[in-house]
Amino acid sequence: MPTNTFTDLCRINVKGGDGGAGCMSFRREAFVPKGGPDGGDGGNGGSVILECDSQLSSLIDYRFKHHFKADRGTHGQGARRHGRDGEDMVLRVPLGTVVRELDPQTMEPAFDIADLTQPGQRVVVAPGGAGGKGNIHFVTSVRRAPAFAEKGEPAQEHWIELEMKLMADAALVGMPSVGKSSLIARLSAARPKIADYPFTTLVPNLGMVRAKSGMSFVVADVPGLIEGASEGRGLGHEFLRHIERTALILHVVDMTGGYEGRDPIADYRAINAELVAYASELAQRPQIVVANKCDMPGVEDAVALLGEEARKDGHPFFAVSAVTGKGLEELVTETAKQVSTLRQQIEVEAPLVDVSAEVEHRRQRRDRSITIKMESRGIWRVSGGAIERMVIQTDWENDEAVAYLQHRFERIGLDNKLAAEGCVPGDEVRILGYAFSFDGPEQEDEFAELVDDDDEDVALDVTIVDLDESSDAAQDSDSKGDE
Structure with a gap:
């Protein structure tokens, strides 16, 4: 039994490469007994990047493999030798792929990351971790021989959803067994499976149609819909998504009523109702409107009634036969004309949109936000991507590194903000698995001359949340780090 090689929805886990650690080293050579610091920086980790490829037609590459990780950066070394950056991992996806972030708790889509619709379009879905700085960066007029360096930044790991929506000019839509596959086979070089039973077509098919005027357009054969498809009946949601991107709908109606002897007018109204229920803009x-199988005897009255109904709704109407070819030339001509008009309404040769910059900007905004929760009296929880990264990159076995972390807190205004919200000296401040005793805003210190561009970019977008004291018991299990 042949396997289905068409995949249009999948979920994958992506992780950038971790950053390499900075090096703590001092210059050592003959006749230079007290050389200065010369520790190199760690290399940046590679990123996981999605790239739009017009040669792909489905997401089959991600059907069985779900975990992707980029290379990590190497550690810095002495003599100012910086670590090598990790290589990016580029994952290729077909045109029309929507990328969504998944909530780690519910695994439901949280927000859209990008909509890739142009060949070569890229988006970074898992940025690599930044390499740690070597001790050459921490020299001040007071501290001439800093004996610490930063650890590398762990990269982000998360689940994303990939959903492919076909990019076609027109879509053949209708009930099962109305002859959509026969039409696309007659109009184009596509060769879909054709049989005399419902749901013969299980995956969408694309075909290129060329009109006598020389214009060509892409038509999609979407598997048959049934009443209730907008609510997920049958495989409604699996196929309705492919109609969203098409500029024109070719609504095919079986004038014979099929094996069930259905009413063509009722079928026409039912499919339109499902389109509207799924996405109101489809209305x-x-x-x-395409009346198919008009070569069959006894369908003349039904064709006339459907034509009247279609014109009442403002839709062009064509009576055709996929078997004899009746009316197909006129249908192709009108379809090509409408597609041409619709294309002119859109910027045909739109410049390639680099969505990575916008996505990275949104990611940095989320990363810089800081949340302060008062878990109980005298205990505060601070969370946020940027501030947690500072803690992770600190060498907790090194007193100088811990002192520098306290300096960074002061630079971004965290101490002042905690004090303004009621945190007093002696209160406990928790970040990740570490706990600190709050001493209040610090005064001038030995690191005051250091300028850290990363710290300057961390804007305090603070949210204060008061929790019941009952949450204290659950938080007491957090481990405490040594200051």
């Missing part, structure tokens, strides 16, 4: 989408 405004240009539509051509």
Whole structure:
């Protein structure tokens, strides 16, 4: 039994490469007994990048493999030798792929990351961790021989959802077994499976159609819909998504009523109702009504009634036969004309949009935000991507490194903000698995001359949340780090 090689929805876990650690080293050579610091920086980790590839037609590459990780950066070394950056991992996806972030708790889509619709378009979905700084960066007029360096930044790991929506000019839509596959086979070089039973087509098919005018357009054969498809009946949601991107709908109706002897007018109304229920904007989408199997005897009255109904709704109407070819030339001509008009309404040769910059900007905004929760009297929880990264990159076995971390807290205004919200000296401040005793805003210290661009970028977008004291018991299990 042949396997289905068409995949249009999948979830994958992506992780950038960790950053390499900075080096703590001092210059050592003949006749230079007290050389200065010369520790190199760690290399940045590689990023996981999605790239749009027009040669791909599905997400089959991610059907069985779900975990992807970029290379890590190497550690810095003495003599100012910096670590090598990790290589990026580029994952190729088809045109029309929507990328969504998944909530780590519920595994439900949280927000859209990007919509990749142009060949070569890229988006970073898992940035690599920054390499730690060597001790050459921590020299001041007071501290001439800093004996510490930063650890590398661990990279982000998370789950994302990839959803492919076909990029076609027109979509053949209708009930099962109305002859959509026969139409696309007759109009184009596509060769879908054709049989006389419902749901013969299980995956969408694309075909290129060329009109006599020389214009060509892409038509999609979408598997049959049934009443209730917008609510997920049958495989409704699996196929309705592919209609969203098409500029024109070719609504195919079986004039014979099929094996069930259905009413063509009722079928026409039912499919339109499902389109509207799934996405209200589909009601405004240009539509051509196609009465198929008009070569069969006894369908003349039904064709006339459907034509009247379609024109009443403002839709062009064509009576055709996929078997004899009746009316197909006129249908192709009208479809090509409407597609041309619709294309002119859009900027045909739109410049390639680099979505990575916008996505990275949104990520940095989320990363810089800091949340302060008062877990109980005298105990405060501080969380946020940037501030947690500072803690992770600190060498807790080194007193100088811990002192520098306290200096960084002062630079971003965390101590002042805690004090303004009611945190007093002696209160406990928790970040990740570490606990600190709050001493209040610090005065001038030996690190005051250091300028850290990363710290300057951390804007305090603080949210204060008061929790019940009952949460204290759950938090008491957190481990405490040595100051």
